[in-house]
Amino acid sequence: MSFTFTPERRAKLDALILRYPKKQAALLPALRMAEEQAGCVDFDAMEHVAEILDVSPAKVLGVFTFYTHYRRPGTGKHLVQVCATLPCALRGAEAVFDKFAAELGIGQDETTKDGMFTLKKVECLASCGSAVCVQVNDDYHENLTAETVPDLIRKLKESR
Amino acid sequence: MSLPAYEPVLLKYANQRGMHTLEAYLAHGGYAAAKKALGMKPSEVIQAVKDSGLRGRGGAGFPTGMKWGFVPSPEKVPGPRYLCVNADESEPGTFKDRYIMEGDPHQLLEGIIITCFAIGSNTAYVYIRGEFALGAKIMEKAIEEAYRHGAFGANVLGSGFKLECTLHRGAGAYICGEETGLLTSLEGGRGYPRIKPPFPAVVGLFGQPTIVNNVETLANVPHIIERGAAWFKAIGPSDDPGPKLYCISGHVKKPGYFEGPMGVTIRSLIHDYAGGMIDERPLKAIIAGGSSCPWIAPDKIDTPLGFESLKKVKTMFGSAGTIILNDSVCVVDAMWNILRFYAHESCGQCTPCREGCGWLAKIFERIEKGGGREDDIATILEICDNMRGKTICVLADAAAWPVQSILDLKNYPDAAVFRPEVEAHIREKRCPLGKHKAVHAEMVKQKGKISPRLVV
Ligand SMILES: Cc1cc2nc3c(=O)[nH]c(=O)nc-3n(C[C@H](O)[C@H](O)[C@H](O)COP(=O)(O)O)c2cc1C
Ligand code: SF4
Ligand code: FES
Numbered sequence: 001m002s003f004t005f006t007p008e009r010r011a012k013l014d015a016l017i018l019r020y021p022k023k024q025a026a027l028l029p030a031l032r033m034a035e036e037q038a039g040c041v042d043f044d045a046m047e048h049v050a051e052i053l054d055v056s057p058a059k060v061l062g063v064f065t066f067y068t069h070y071r072r073p074g075t076g077k078h079l080v081q082v083c084a085t086l087p088c089a090l091r092g093a094e095a096v097f098d099k100f101a102a103e104l105g106i107g108q109d110e111t112t113k114d115g116m117f118t119l120k121k122v123e124c125l126a127s128c129g130s131a132v133c134v135q136v137n138d139d140y141h142e143n144l145t146a147e148t149v150p151d152l153i154r155k156l157k158e159s160r
Numbered sequence: 161m162s163l164p165a166y167e168p169v170l171l172k173y174a175n176q177r178g179m180h181t182l183e184a185y186l187a188h189g190g191y192a193a194a195k196k197a198l199g200m201k202p203s204e205v206i207q208a209v210k211d212s213g214l215r216g217r218g219g220a221g222f223p224t225g226m227k228w229g230f231v232p233s234p235e236k237v238p239g240p241r242y243l244c245v246n247a248d249e250s251e252p253g254t255f256k257d258r259y260i261m262e263g264d265p266h267q268l269l270e271g272i273i274i275t276c277f278a279i280g281s282n283t284a285y286v287y288i289r290g291e292f293a294l295g296a297k298i299m300e301k302a303i304e305e306a307y308r309h310g311a312f313g314a315n316v317l318g319s320g321f322k323l324e325c326t327l328h329r330g331a332g333a334y335i336c337g338e339e340t341g342l343l344t345s346l347e348g349g350r351g352y353p354r355i356k357p358p359f360p361a362v363v364g365l366f367g368q369p370t371i372v373n374n375v376e377t378l379a380n381v382p383h384i385i386e387r388g389a390a391w392f393k394a395i396g397p398s399d400d401p402g403p404k405l406y407c408i409s410g411h412v413k414k415p416g417y418f419e420g421p422m423g424v425t426i427r428s429l430i431h432d433y434a435g436g437m438i439d440e441r442p443l444k445a446i447i448a449g450g451s452s453c454p455w456i457a458p459d460k461i462d463t464p465l466g467f468e469s470l471k472k473v474k475t476m477f478g479s480a481g482t483i484i485l486n487d488s489v490c491v492v493d494a495m496w497n498i499l500r501f502y503a504h505e506s507c508g509q510c511t512p513c514r515e516g517c518g519w520l521a522k523i524f525e526r527i528e529k530g531g532g533r534e535d536d537i538a539t540i541l542e543i544c545d546n547m548r549g550k551t552i553c554v555l556a557d558a559a560a561w562p563v564q565s566i567l568d569l570k571n572y573p574d575a576a577v578f579r580p581e582v583e584a585h586i587r588e589k590r591c592p593l594g595k596h597k598a599v600h601a602e603m604v605k606q607k608g609k610i611s612p613r614l615v616v
Pocket of ligand 3 (some may be wrong): 085
């Protein structure tokens, strides 16, 4: 399946490119737009972005792989990212992660068979004052404990 | 104890609902400071910020006005100048810029206008970490509003000054908070830091003079212009003044972010702001300004939080991310967590950092799991020594500082408090606090099956 931006996104990207003196500077935002459109960034999207920005696909791949926050193909509908850095760890991040793993039946970097959930440990989300923090897709869920995890999973399952 | 009398400056509106709109901002006199600045000479604006004593809130505490003064004149270096706003907020323990952007984004935008005018820049980029989807949405909206209001564009607030402002979302990499890593990332590359000098003020974004400032730093600027340098200098200690956002996390009853004058003591932050220690358990260690900072012992609790005052007790204020550890914490376990972070976030350009962070993390893991060796501490300190001051950016130093602070008796007096616990792990070949089982020997025996990670 090849990837092409929708005309609206393409227009938005073209306008954005003009905001930088060099086209390549729009690379991170362009990958973000591809992610918005397709739900993840795959090789086709990277090639498309490379063509628009006049850089080699290898360059785009090299940049893409440096960053952890883009969704990779095969990611579940709900990408559950449990912060495991010290401030969250002090407030029980390990137990929160284990609870997710037990409830969902998956481990680090795994996806449930039905494609609903992917579980990941991540580093500090800048929400240490409301630890434990878990980012699911774009949303922060704060002050979580192992006890409140099942409730969150239920809510996520109910959401569309 | 009671809180010092203090009227919030930075969070005055940010903590109220609905104050993120342009309408609300204008209603309480917003953009008046920008108008005032645009009627001054750029050199006068820089002088006011110099006189205020404002120091960067992003980590290094560098005097802001002085940094702006490093931008060379157009005769020396022609072409565009840039302002890059550092909204990467990635130092563990730090969570303050987020609330400025989500709660009162126009305060930041006004700071951007004044700063750009002062340094002669017509282009500003706000580099916001990828995880902040909500913050990005609010900022994007605010920038749009500001354009419509004429605060950005070809004729800023009717002054004839031209300014374009663009929000740029990162994608999850701590190192993009380091100013030169931020620049390479913004240019569309892997976030690799660059060797300094040349400093960004001279050779920065797209090779042009560039100022990188933290969100909170810039949010202070409109207030300095509006109320004057003397007003600013009178808040907190005069050698290190101003309003400040404090973040406190870990084992306190009410962790969170607070605004106060510079120089609030650690004791006051814990007890007056954050409600005291959880279950009244004793304090074991203080990480004063974010995970990179050398640890200090509980007897430093009366130290004021500030760039100068914390230097005196051999640590740093960094990005004001105070992490409080109680007696349930295992020193080795906590340090392993910190080191795992740096090993994960090292960009990999410099061997001492790429290898050193990983080695340290592995050795701490091994010690925690009962595989400590007699020469481990010497090895660790040697690795740290090879990481300090030998790399492109200071991430390597940032990983070594906390480690040295618990082991290096020569340079860090408080190491005497923490080192015995590490030694006990090694001597007893287990974690005396029982955080992890002593599985190391077992795992080594089953060679072939074990994760090679464990055997260092
Ligand atoms: C590894 C590393 C990470 C950093 N992360 C941040 C960050 O997330 N936000 C920030 O404002 N400064 C960060 N800094 C500091 C910046 O390099 C720079 O000093 C700062 O943005 C300058 O702004 P200021 O003078 O307003 O403080 C980091 C530095 C290092 C070495
Ligand atoms: S010190 Fe580490 S993070 Fe900094 S440039 Fe070198 S390898 Fe990259
Ligand atoms: S440590 Fe989890 S949000 Fe900072």
